[in-house]
Amino acid sequence: MNRTGEVHDTIAETIRVEGARILATLIRTVGDVQTAEDAVQEAGIAALGAWPVTGIPPQPRAWLTVTARRKAIDILRRERVRPDKEQDALRLIELSRPDLPSEDVVNDDLLRLIFICCHPALSPPTRIALSLRTLCGLSPAQIAEVLLTTEAATTKRLTRARQKIAAAGIPYRVPAESELADRLPAVCGVIHSLYTAGHAPVEGQAAYDVDACAEAVRLAELLHELLPEQPMPAAVLALLLLTEARRPSRLDEHGDVVLLECQERSQWDASTISRGIALLNDSLTRTNRQADPYQLQAAIAAEHARAASYDETDWPEILRLYDLLMSIAPSQAVVLARAVATAEAGDPAAGLGLLAELPPSPRWHSVRAELLARQGLYAEAAQALTEALDGPATAPERRHRERRRKAFRTLSD
Known part of the structure; x- marks a missing residue:
């Protein structure tokens, strides 16, 4: 170059x-x-x-x-x-x-920007669009893909949001304590979404975006420092730390995907896991152990982090936590994860049944392939991965699916 x-x-x-x-x-x-x-x-x-x-x-x-x-x-x-x-x-x-x-002022400015994006005067899709634009720097076309709309509609949405902020005189500041209840869940949602976008990108050459993950963790730390008595920011930070602590084992030395059962757990950051669990426990204590969605997701991550080996993972407890999560915050992502947990707990056929509730997607086909293989249906599993490869994926994930498809085809012969 x-x-x-x-x-x-x-x-x-x-x-x-x-x-x-x-x-x-x-x-x-x-x-x-x-x-x-x-x-x-x-x-x-x-x-x-x-x-x-x-x-x-x-x-x-x-x-x-x-x-x-x-x-x-x-x-x-x-x-x-x-x-x-x-x-x-x-x-x-x-x-x-x-x-x-100073750097401190910059940090405060960015947190203020999140609070502006999550003002209750804006609709939830507008909050997401504005946050993805200002926090992630995504183009209107990229945001349109996330929101399943058109680039023109996204551009209009962003323009209207800015006009509404200006017309309403929405101040550029962290809101007063009395305003936090309306805005805090959305702020936590933005930070979590930013981490998710970095941790599991849809496509690209990298399996994850280190900078986006680090920025999300930094913002979660900042929000927790601002509101140390609030349980939700503590739970979000716990979730991010417990997930981030296990990231080094997700890829091998060649940059290829390593399945959870094959990951080298000595690479996990024990001190980060300990801090994440402590934050989760503190958050649960503040809510009298009445868990919100972030606490439940952090509890699931903690179960994975506690297990000394894959075989020692408490899958029934993870499945119980997913059942609770489905009862208070159902989503397609939760159904997909619950299907995997059901299979891991010993019932791959039931896991496949849960998948039938969802519309197909590349990730859906990939999960379905693994559950079919659990039942010895290798030809069907290989075909499912062929369909998964028709959609977008990161380069490491695409190589992983191709290898699994080859293995399943060999087993089916």
Whole structure:
């Protein structure tokens, strides 16, 4: 790769990893999402023009932040024909300050941005769209795929959300304690969704997005620090830590998928598991052991983490927890996981029956293949994996399905 290509890759990576933080800081100052997004985009364009000539600066994020502030000033000056000149003048004064925000301020800004995205004045799909746009940097087209809608509809949804935030005068701040009850579940949902997107991407070359997972954990830590007495943030953090602690064993040295029963458990982070279990226990104590969906998911992760080996996993207890989760927060993902737990608890036929309740998907076909193989139906299992391979998958997952299909075909001969 030539030098220009390397510089472009560095800019893209910096914006991907740091863009949400830069955007969050700018939104606090400007008070307008669209202006902040335009300024960050213009800063990226400026970097594409400058860095190949001057070299990559020692602190790329700081360079982009300063440049984005200057671009925001230019945008506001161009738009001062609008009637809100006094407000723009105040924003210009704030933007003209020479100092850069500390990391602590950046962290607070990003958390404030999550709370804005999850304001109860916005509908649940709009909260998701706005969060995926501002926190994850996904394009309208990518968000449309997540929400199963069109790019045009997503763009309109985002525009309406920004207009509603501006018209309602929704403040850029962590809400008062009296407002938390309405917003906290959505905030926790966004953080959990961000981690899920990184932990189990739909497609791409990597089995997981390390940066997205780390960012979700960081945000969960920040939310727990902000609200240490609240059980839900503690449960979300526990769930993420218990899942993250086992990530090193998911791939082998070649980057290929390792099934749970074959994973080397000595690679699991014991200290992170201990902290996750402690957070879960504290969260359950605060709710008198009346579990919410995050507590139940964390309890399931804890059962996996506690097992010294695959054979020692308490599958009946995991199945019981999934039954509870289905009773309070049913979803297709829970049905799929419950089908696997049912099979692992000794009844693969019943697991297959549960799958029949769901619409087919690549993941559905893959799970079905494993349950068919449990019953010795290897030809059917191979065919199910052929159907799974027709859909999107990460490169490691695709290789894994191809290997399993080959093995099942051999067993069926």
